[in-house]
Amino acid sequence: MEPWIPFQYIPLIPLVGVVAILLGARVNDNVREAATLITALMTALAVWGFAPAVMEGQRFSVTLLDEVLPGIPLALQLEPLGAMFAILAGSLWVVNSVYSIGYMRGNKEKNQTRFYVFFAVSIAAALGIAFAGNAFTLFLFYECLTLSTYPLVSHKGDEKTIKSARIYLGVLISTSICLFLPAVIWVHSVSDGAFAAGGILSGVLSGPEVGLLLGLFVFGIGKAAVMPVHRWLPAAMVAPTPVSALLHAVAVVKAGVFSITKVVIYLFGVDFLFAQSTVGWMLYIAAFTIIVSSLVAIQQTNLKRMLAYSTIGQLSYVVLAVSVLTPLAEVGATLHMVAHAFGKITLFFAAGAIYVAAKKTELYQLAGIGRRMPWTAAAFTIGAISMIGVPPTGGFVSKWYILAGAFQSDNFVAIATLIVSTGLTATYFLPVVYSMWFGKEIEGPVANHGEAPMAMVIALTTTAALTLLFFFLHGPVKVMEQQVLLGAL
């Protein structure tokens, strides 16, 4: 595929889509949803268009406004990490919008136009994050993403929803203003803050400063849901399932871990951090988050809440991998970002499908549902084993790389954490899967229901398939990834 549009215009595609959606909504729903799908496809194609070029090691960068603030431009650049995140978001958006059409119709939700519009806007913001060329730009789009997802989370608009949405916004905004913003300003005050291979802060900062700045970033980027700033994620469970999918797989939390990775690799520089003594705590925080969140997940009785806590844990895999600070681990981090995206979106699609078809949300209700909804259950199973990290799924690949990286530096904390958490993950996923297939069915709100609407089934089977495929063809991702590190190390 060839680039057919300059990359800095890609974030504009969804915004154009917004106009199309609004106009379409005036005609009728089909036109509107057609507009959504087309926009999503265009975006996906546009980002895929850059994959080959980037794989050959090309970099693109452009400055939109050369002086937003004195000496601080609004700059975009396209480098492998970002390209990968963009591709992830863009392509999952397609699947997700197919799914959400089914979900929204199946559930007869209100304000569907608003939903599609803000969905497109948040995708645009996510792309902005992916292409951000310096810390300031990153922060700008980060906040845009937060704000544009608020209407999605508070979609239902009833008392409970608004409360949870308040938590969502409160945590994200306050962390970003209190920690992320000072960190960004700090970076810009000591350097030009532009992302560059190998990092720019080596030699500028030293000793405890580095640890402090890193801390500001890790906790300031609340979207990465590192404990204790994870509260917003379970709260956001009130949102409709496509939104949860967006949050967990497509854009939001991915944006969080992506930003952290980007900051570590392009601002600090891996080897610089590796040399520092004051950054080890990051590893322990990640490990702690993984273990605790898995333990919490075990106690959950609500499907989506369980998934939410599992996400928290899985994200911390990425942070853990990043903080292992070895090339292989970095590769693993990125692979895990993708693998988890596929797996988790499948799981959420399945959950949503079950809700739409059977109106079931609690774990015990799922017993024996596999006989009524075989496709969904199958997809769920695949997603689950990918979470646990069993071949032949994507989860295995990424965990493998992370472990390898950990061994590279004999980082036994990381290794132990991985092994233990794998066990825990199995403990909370396998029983569900088991009861789905072999459990004795119990009466739910909807008597003798069948599969979910076609659109949803298509979507979730696709993602499940992707999860499997990723085990075999993770090559491209790895290629891109490695040259990032060649650049970086």
Next chain:
Amino acid sequence: MVWLDLYHYWVFAILLMIGYFSVIAKRNLVKKLIGLSLFQSAVFLLYITMGKVDGGTAPIIGMTDKTDIFSNPLPQVLILTAIVVGISTTALGLSIVVRIKEAYGSIEEDVIHQKDQVE
């Protein structure tokens, strides 16, 4: 003797105190306005005093053929303006007080406050 040379200055200070006090402390709106004008006239006194020259006359050439030492005309000019400003402020304040009286039936700040609390 510094203290007596500054007699006018002390008078200014005392007048200022009196006016200022009644502006802040009095609860009666008319009293406040009176205090305000007192406050301002004290300042007028300050300016005019500093313009006086020993043995000088009013700065009008040839009114008296005795001397050509004139007191400083500039402060007088400023105070002419200031007096006008003062009366304008007073008039405006009074008109507001009249309206307040009609709206609340009282010109005592505390009473007005109570009536605002009631609604």
Next chain:
Amino acid sequence: MNMIDHLPALQVIVPLISAPFCILMRNHMLAWAVAVVASGAAFSLAILSMGFVSDGATLTYAMGGWEAPYGIALEIDAFSALLTVIISGASLLALLAGAASARQQLVDEKQPLFFSAWLLALAGLLGITITADAFNIFVFMEISSLASYVIIAAGPHRKALGAVFKYLVMGTIGATFYLIGVGLIYMMTGTLNLEDIALRLNDVSDQRPIFVAAGFITIGLALKAAVFPLHVWMPNAYNYAPHIVSAFIAACATKVSLYVMMRFDFMVFQPNLVGHEFQFSYFFMPLALIAILSGAVVAALSRDLKRLLAWSSVSQIGYIVLGASLTTEAGLTSAIAHMFNHALAKGGGFLIAMGAALYYTTTRFSNLAGLGKEHPWIAAAFVVIGCSLIGVPGTAGFISKWLLVSAALEQGALGVLIISVVVLSSLLAVVYVWKVVELFYFAPRPEGGSSDVMQVRKPEMLLYMLVLGLVAGANIWFGIMPGEPLALAGQAAQALLGGSL
């Protein structure tokens, strides 16, 4: 000499002269038109002069052909140019947007008087900004104050009267304090022209009267600028004024006093008084910090949109004072930039209140619930402007916050305290802005909520919407490319610290 040389004079004279014409208009629409035209002319003049001074030049004008210090000199530099743009712009936009609101709140036959007073207030503020003569500042301060008492007192609610009386008393005290200070300075230097004072101060034998004068002038102006804890007159005055007036006054009035204060202190006192800059910052920094927090807290607690905005002004003024109290170039730049950005945000906020009141008569939260469903555009504009008040990136408010924080970073340990206060207050801002956003979008319309109490004429509404969109757009535009105001602010800061007028 051609008209361009007369620019500084015209800036003040045009609105001043058109005020008397206003009261001769028998028809209220005509009076409104006169006011609009005058403000428009003032605005274009301001833009014009901004073009002249944007390269650091200064426009000077000797009134009556008498050179300073014997005559009164006018002066436009970067700082005053920025202020004139803010003032005249606020006036123009408020007038354009407020046609309907004025009809709603004011009796027709009083409108000529009202608009003439409006123009006088405008002229007064411009006069303060442009003149370079200490006493002339007082005169125009009084014009603007008296005129603003008048237009605020035009508010329909009887509480407006009490608020105005308080404003009048405190304002007069402030002005008289200023007069005392000027008197003491004049006593020691014998001149009234600011430059001349600055020149002659340092060979004054005894500095004590000058210190006291500095005190009186600073306190007096702080009173007029509603700097905490001298802000008690402001919230009610803004709250009970007619909406159109709140939109105008809240955007610019207090900033002008701050402008005079900074100008006086940085150009006259700090170069000449030993250690005065420390007194200045140690005096104002704590006040500013308290103001920032307390204002935000009260705003977060209030149950009325205009009241909320008024209290948020208290804390926003705190930001400006805080920036100034750093007495560094970065700090001053942030303060001056915030003057501009806050004018955008706060003026816009009161425009929203105006529009809401058009439909729901009052701005109490109980009435405004669910506004977003019936008037989506107004609600959307509020979201934008609210973000600017919070300081979300991409809006004008963010720029000045960024500048302020990076200015505070230079201060080391003290800076951390400042930053934490700023951050905390931003969170409070999130609280009070989001309270309103949720109210607009998620709260149900109250049954029988007095909807459409007055029939709104189409063109007026169209005008209002256009202006609102313009302001909201400006909040974003200057958040993304704040070039011009930032450049002016930077120059102004340099000029202030350069110590030359």
Next chain:
Amino acid sequence: MVMLIDILATGLMAIGAFFVFVGGLGALRMPDFYTRMHAASLTDSAGPIFILSGLMVQSESYLVAVKLFAVLVFLLITAPTASNALASASLLAGNKPGLAVKRSSAE
């Protein structure tokens, strides 16, 4: 000659001052409103006549003398009018002359 004029002027002014003083005393000591007012009116009728004429005698130019005379005339027209207005106002307000009341009560 000059000496004579000075003596005359001083004498006249002294008399005027005396009247003013007496008027003030009366205004304080007299029993009721009307009598007090009568005393007070003395201060601005008899007093000015003597004082101003004293000044006139002393004034060096005729212009000044004429001006002083004009002032005197104005005073003599306005002051009694004012007293009259005041008295009749208080009478209208129902304020009976005190001495008259006493006498009527005595009989």
Next chain:
Amino acid sequence: MIELFNVFLMSMLIITALAMVSSRHLFVTVMLSGFFSLLIAAIFLLLDAADVALTEAAVGAGISTVLFLGALALMDVEETVRGEKWIRIFSLFVVAVTTLALVYAAFEQPAFGDPNAPIHQHVAPWYIQHVPIHMDIPNIVTGILGSYRGYDTLGEVFVVFTAGIGVLSILGDPVKNRRQRVVKKAGLRHYLIPRLVGRTLIPFIVLFGLYVQFHGEYSPGGGFQAGAIIAAAIILFAILEGEDQALKIIPMRGLYFLMASGALLYAGVGVATMLMGGRFLEYGVLADTMVAGQQWGILLIEAGVGMTVTGVLLTIFHAFAARSNL
């Protein structure tokens, strides 16, 4: 000797001020304030400030007293409530702090009347020296007021103008208010002597006003004092003959025009000088010689001031009277 007299007046001043503040009866307070203005005017005269004295007498003792009386006619003249203790203590504290600041400033100020004080060295001498050269009029104060600081005076005129329209818009149009209320007793119908005397005096007062107006360049006086005096004459007429008569002579619309045109005349002179190639208010260009131009300019603007002041004071008076039973 004069010093002693000065001190005596000052002490009287302070006593009066104290009495004003402490008296609970507002009527007494207002009367005392009139007396206070007279005293301070006398002091100004002793301090060589003839113009200021004249103005203070006309404004403080005359106009403002009338205004206060007009307002009091609507109110209960007893000051009933006494502020709480803490307020009084607080205000005492504030006042004390202010005073301490002033005392601190006092030391080593130039002594009273010291000819070597800085203010007598720098700008003022230039004025005294140049007024004869530039505009050749005896009254230096008028020269500065009208020309050197003419911009201030312009501002002053507009302050007065603002007050006028302010009172109008706050209290409403007198004519309408009168129509709403029952017609009050018109003037002092049954006071024969005052009316007679008043009528005879009014022309003289107006005459004196005109004298002060146009003689302002030669002796104390000028537009503002003249305006106050003429307004006082018409107010006197209104009191004698009743509002309606006065409004018949100069109707509200006329007052509007008077206010506006006065201000416009002043500003118009400035614009004219601009158009004739000078700066704003640079009268020199009005005539062929500098001096003549300056004199013309000052004459015109003084006329403008007089018109506006008369108009505004009358408007304010009517506005109050229409509400009260004056």
